[in-house]
Amino acid sequence: MxxxxxxxxxxxxxxxxxxxxxxxxxxxxxxxxxxxxxxxxxxxxxxxxxxxxxxxxxxxxxxxxxxxxxxxxxxxxxRGPEPLSTEFDASERAWISRYAWxxxxxxxxxxxxxxxxxxxxxxxxxxxxxxxxxxxxxxxxxxxxxxxxxxxxxxxxxxxxxxxxxxxxxxxxxSLELEPEAPPPERCGSCTRCIEACPTQAIVPDPAAPLGWSVDARRCISYLTIELRGAIPEELREPMGRHVFGCDICQDVCPWNRRAPANRDAAFAPRQFAPPLERLAALTEEEFREMFRGTPVTRARYRGFLRNVAVAMGNRRDAAYRPALERLAASADPVVAEHARWALRRLD
Ligand code: SF4
Ligand code: SF4
Structure with a gap:
């Protein structure tokens, strides 16, 4: 020892x-x-x-x-004092996962x-x-x-x-030999709140998983908005809502977070809290890099981020977004352009 x-x-x-x-x-x-x-x-x-x-x-x-x-x-x-995504209604504002603020x-x-x-x-x-x-x-x-x-x-x-x-x-x-701890008991019990609240039904039965459930990343908004480089499957676009980077819903609804302390390091204080979709749609690549420099958001890359913004605008179905979406539909990037066309169809 x-x-x-x-x-x-x-x-x-x-x-x-x-x-x-x-x-x-x-x-x-x-x-x-x-x-x-x-x-x-x-x-x-x-x-x-x-x-x-x-x-x-x-x-x-x-x-x-x-x-x-x-x-x-x-x-x-x-966790800081800001509201949970499930408590924050403004659908004209983009949701970025809390961990990336x-x-x-x-x-x-x-x-x-x-x-x-x-x-x-x-x-x-x-x-x-x-x-x-x-x-x-x-x-x-x-x-x-x-x-x-x-x-x-x-x-x-x-x-x-x-x-x-x-x-x-x-x-x-x-390389130190230290006394290990024992794992605590699991306390999810019969709760299924996260499973029911997940907008894309990404938490799926998996008999081999420790608690019998796994996250199918291919359906998870975190994966779709951050890791996936190409087109988002059409049937998953509407349930994405106004998420443009990650998703917090399955943590927001978890009863064990109800009394969780809000006590974060100043480094994690939000640089941008729920920015307006319209502002994000107008960002140049340089402005995107500047706005999110040093935060995890850059992982989505500019084109992926604009793709997500287009989907969120299509989900709000606000005719005021037409000029912004038409600009995105004219993008040289085929993925951004296709998602903007999808969003424009929803305005119709
Ligand atoms: S992060 Fe969102 S989409 Fe992914 S499993 Fe949780 S609730 Fe579902
Ligand atoms: S909401 Fe929390 S406690 Fe309930 S099943 Fe999901 S992870 Fe477990």
Missing amino acids: SRVTSSRVKELARACGFDLAGIAAATPVPEADWFQRWAASGMAGEMAYLTDHRADIRRDPRRLLASARSVICVGKLY GEDYHRVLRRGLRRLARRLEAEAGSFDWRIAVDTAPFLDAAYARHAGLGWVGKNTCLINEKQGSWFFLGALLV
Whole structure:
């Protein structure tokens, strides 16, 4: 065992700005089998990074850091005082998923985890470590569960009994031998609120999944608005509503978020809260980059973002959008142009 105890690690994690922290062993978890089956079933859509050679790396954290003995899992709250998407009615305003309102969480979590590694080195002496934040092939929610941070709900988010699910997750793989935690019991029980509220019915029965439900990314608004590069299937456009980047509905309706604390880092304060669709439709590529610089929104890329804005305008069916949609329909980008034509037909 390391000179530093698990409870000291958790204290240091809190001092480095994390709201949740726990330890898991750096060994494969049973969820890896389910994940592989889920990816092989096609539910990952076009997200090649989930299905290619990195799927194997995901099976064992020691493929990321050969000397890893423990995984320090951390969570950082990002819920602020702004309303939930389910409470915010203005349909002329675009909904961007809450996690993307402020500075890119990868950078914020990496900063905190680097600080944690240095503070641990000061107390435990030199050891190997590696940061895993979303971009590394690592089953973050599954390890967070094994580290005692919460359970993975039917909406596939990690849920903490006291603090809900508005968390960014990160991990520090370390060569230190630390006492692991036990996973807490799952508390979704017979609840099906997220399943019923999902506008595209993306939460589907999956007998192999830990709670019997999986998210079919191909139907999920997060995937459709961020990861999908081409045309959005027509039958899913209307249920997308005014979402232009991601979706929060299955977290908004989760009863465990009702009393979740609003306590976010200043870095995650919104730079743009629900911007008007009309303003977004008029952005040049340069203005798009400027408006969302340093936030996760740039991942959708300019053309994908305009495609989403066109769909949201078509869903509002407001004749005032005709000039903006006609401009988008004349776009040199065939995907943007086709989605704008679809939206124009809905104005008719
Ligand atoms: S993020 Fe939205 S679309 Fe995706 S599963 Fe949740 S409610 Fe459904
Ligand atoms: S809404 Fe209900 S079923 Fe869905 S994740 Fe929350 S507790 Fe679980």
